[in-house]
Amino acid sequence: MSFVPGQPVTAVVQRIEIQKLRQGDKLILGFSIGGGIDQDPGQNPFSEDKTDKGIYVTRISPGGPADVANLRMGDKIMQVNGWDMTMVTHDQARKKLTKQKEDVVRLLITRKSLEETVSQSKGKNPKPCTYANEKQNLNDVMYTNNVR
Amino acid sequence: MDTESTYSGYSHYSGRSRGSHRHGERSRDRHKSRSKDSRSEKSVTINTPPAEPLLGDSTARSEQAQDDNWGETTTAITGTSEHSLSQEDIVRITKDLEDSVGLDCRRYFTRAVAVILGLLVFLTPLAFLTLPHILWPEKLQSCGTACEGLFISVAFKLLILLLAVWALYFRPARAGLPRVFVFRVLLAVLVFLLVVSYWLFYSVRILDSQDTNYQGVVQYAVSLVDALLFIHYLAVVLLELRQLQPCYSVCVTRSTDGATRHYNLGQLSIQRAALAVVENYYSDFPIHNPALLSASKSRAAKHLAGLKVYNVDGPGNNTSAGLVQSQSRAMIAAAARRRDTSHNELYYEEAEHERRVRKRKARLVVAVEEAFTHIKRMQDEEQKKAPGDVMDPREAAQAIFPSMARALQKYLRTTKQQHCHSMESIQQHLAFCITNNMTPKAFLESFLTPGPSLQYSRDHWRARQWTLVSEASVTSGLKDGTTFLLKCVDFSLVATSKKIPYIQMSEEYIDPKSHKFVLRLQSETSV
Numbered sequence: 001m002s003f004v005p006g007q008p009v010t011a012v013v014q015r016i017e018i019q020k021l022r023q024g025d026k027l028i029l030g031f032s033i034g035g036g037i038d039q040d041p042g043q044n045p046f047s048e049d050k051t052d053k054g055i056y057v058t059r060i061s062p063g064g065p066a067d068v069a070n071l072r073m074g075d076k077i078m079q080v081n082g083w084d085m086t087m088v089t090h091d092q093a094r095k096k097l098t099k100q101k102e103d104v105v106r107l108l109i110t111r112k113s114l115e116e117t118v119s120q121s122k123g124k125n126p127k128p129c130t131y132a133n134e135k136q137n138l139n140d141v142m143y144t145n146n147v148r
Numbered sequence: 149m150d151t152e153s154t155y156s157g158y159s160h161y162s163g164r165s166r167g168s169h170r171h172g173e174r175s176r177d178r179h180k181s182r183s184k185d186s187r188s189e190k191s192v193t194i195n196t197p198p199a200e201p202l203l204g205d206s207t208a209r210s211e212q213a214q215d216d217n218w219g220e221t222t223t224a225i226t227g228t229s230e231h232s233l234s235q236e237d238i239v240r241i242t243k244d245l246e247d248s249v250g251l252d253c254r255r256y257f258t259r260a261v262a263v264i265l266g267l268l269v270f271l272t273p274l275a276f277l278t279l280p281h282i283l284w285p286e287k288l289q290s291c292g293t294a295c296e297g298l299f300i301s302v303a304f305k306l307l308i309l310l311l312a313v314w315a316l317y318f319r320p321a322r323a324g325l326p327r328v329f330v331f332r333v334l335l336a337v338l339v340f341l342l343v344v345s346y347w348l349f350y351s352v353r354i355l356d357s358q359d360t361n362y363q364g365v366v367q368y369a370v371s372l373v374d375a376l377l378f379i380h381y382l383a384v385v386l387l388e389l390r391q392l393q394p395c396y397s398v399c400v401t402r403s404t405d406g407a408t409r410h411y412n413l414g415q416l417s418i419q420r421a422a423l424a425v426v427e428n429y430y431s432d433f434p435i436h437n438p439a440l441l442s443a444s445k446s447r448a449a450k451h452l453a454g455l456k457v458y459n460v461d462g463p464g465n466n467t468s469a470g471l472v473q474s475q476s477r478a479m480i481a482a483a484a485r486r487r488d489t490s491h492n493e494l495y496y497e498e499a500e501h502e503r504r505v506r507k508r509k510a511r512l513v514v515a516v517e518e519a520f521t522h523i524k525r526m527q528d529e530e531q532k533k534a535p536g537d538v539m540d541p542r543e544a545a546q547a548i549f550p551s552m553a554r555a556l557q558k559y560l561r562t563t564k565q566q567h568c569h570s571m572e573s574i575q576q577h578l579a580f581c582i583t584n585n586m587t588p589k590a591f592l593e594s595f596l597t598p599g600p601s602l603q604y605s606r607d608h609w610r611a612r613q614w615t616l617v618s619e620a621s622v623t624s625g626l627k628d629g630t631t632f633l634l635k636c637v638d639f640s641l642v643a644t645s646k647k648i649p650y651i652q653m654s655e656e657y658i659d660p661k662s663h664k665f666v667l668r669l670q671s672e673t674s675v
Binding site: 028029031032033034038039040043044058059061090094097098 | 669670671672673674675
């Protein structure tokens with residue numbers, strides 16, 4: 001999901017809600033993240049664009065809350081509970097995900113297969129869809145964010 | 149400017165007559181008296197040190213009959229060619245003149261003139277000082293202390309001038325160049341004019357009027373010596389310093405095998421640049437080996453060998469030129485169309501040759517290493533114990549040479565180098581290596597890679613006749629794009645000069661504290 005600096009980022013996103021699991025005295029989500037603006041984007045195996053410094057899901061513990069909520073490995077996290085994740089450092093992302101006072105996180109994630117699904121379904125539906133119709137049809141959200 | 153001429157081969161005659169610089173004084177104005185002759189020819193000869201005068205004489209005599217009409221013997225000329233007359237009859241006349249004068253005379257003439265000028269220069273101040281004492285001693289004022297101090301100054305300045313002239317001019321001549329050094333002639337003329345003008349002034353104002361102020365005369369002599377020292381400074385700058393700063397890059401290619409080198413030269417005339425190129429040739433270029441070139445010639449001969457042209461139309465149809473042209477075009481077309489497998493042969497032949505050379509080299513290396521183990525240097529304390537079998541290096545070399553001779557000979561035959569090394573030279577080289585504690589590898593290095601011409605026996609690089617072929621006048625300076633040719637008997641060196649570009653350099657300041665680094669991270673955190 002490449003972007004042009006200064007232009008709004010457009011992506012097809014999916015909303016995922018994960019209930020945190022209590023383990024000992026910590027609330028965990030059951031996945032690992034990688035990436036961030038202070039990290040080396042070239043080493044990210046999941047990104048298409050090797051200059052993409054977003055937060056990616058690198059590992060899912062099987063049977064954990066993230067797995068249950070249908071989070072996949074390689075997903076890029078765009079928002080966490082309303083907080084933007086496209087231009088944050090690794091540590092900031094971790095902090096937003098591990099706030100101990102919240103026990104649910106609502107993520108907006110994007111992946112390549114979502115784009116393909118959208119384009120395929122557009123092809124199957126010859127009649128012109130409005131933006132709102134499309135949204136309801138696919139339960140997706142067109143995500144727009146201004147990236148500095 | 150002069151007309152162009154690129155005749156080259158016939159300057160054997162002219163080359164010998166060039167009169168190389170003798171050891172001794174450099175002739176500063178050796179061609180002053182010949183300034184009336186002018187020439188249009190530019191193909192000239194560079195004589196490297198005249199080691200074989202006998203050889204030169206015979207070739208000169210044999211060539212004399214031939215090059216009657218070529219007339220490019222370039223004897224002395226002035227440097228400026230605006231005055232040159234480019235007519236052949238003048239050339240012929242002056243050639244006859246030179247014949248009558250004799251070939252050796254030129255060299256002695258220039259030496260004589262240089263000696264005369266030198267004596268004139270050194271004796272003039274002394275004459276200035278002594279003539280008043282001789283001619284009108286009674287009227288002369290006595291020399292006070294200041295005046296005597298000036299005597300010391302004259303003496304030391306003359307001594308310095310003598311040493312400086314010795315350092316600059318009393319050097320063995322490197323080469324005989326076809327034309328005069330323009331700067332040398334200019335300096336000689338300048339010195340002569342200076343001395344003559346001082347003499348004129350002296351004779352009119354001092355001798356005629358019999359000036360009694362001796363201190364003035366001494367000061368006059370001191371001023372002359374000062375002026376001479378300044379002219380010497382000018383000579384150093386013009387002759388030695390000016391060409392030190394590199395200005396042109398000359399690319400020299402050997403015509404037979406394409407070996408190329410690049411040299412940086414300063415602002416030189418073409419003949420001096422050619423001299424520098426020849427001197428560098430001997431130490432940089434690998435030796436010219438004609439045996440390596442025969443293969444390509446035989447290949448080239450085979451290309452058109454199989455074709456024969458028949459003229460099917462009647463004999464009177466085409467003009468001869470058109471016929472020849474159409475024939476050659478037909479041959480070229482046919483040769484191009486023919487299925488040529490010579491590249492195949494070349495490839496396999498080269499692979500085979502490479503393999504053979506490597507095999508022979510391996511045998512040679514082993515043989516030499518084994519041979520070197522048979523002798524060892526005797527220590528001093530052993531000297532008393534075994535006086536019997538002690539050998540000097542030459543005998544030691546002769547002792548171990550037979551064991552490696554066969555392998556070495558076979559290797560040299562395979563790489564076609566056998567004519568470069570004689571038995572004697574190989575044994576000498578072996579003795580040299582043994583004396584200097586060299587390893588077998590060091591001994592073999594001169595055989596495994598072809599070295600520069602200096603490395604081989606003297607007949608390979610001694611006194612060669614080089615001919616300079618140039619379209620521009622050889623005393624004109626090097627320019628961007630000047631090309632000249634240096635012809636030798638076996639091959640020629642093509643030299644092209646290019647100007648070294650003007651370099652614009654700017655600076656960029658980097659604060660030493662600005663070097664900061666961070667680690668590239670890729671961390672993974674579980675949430």
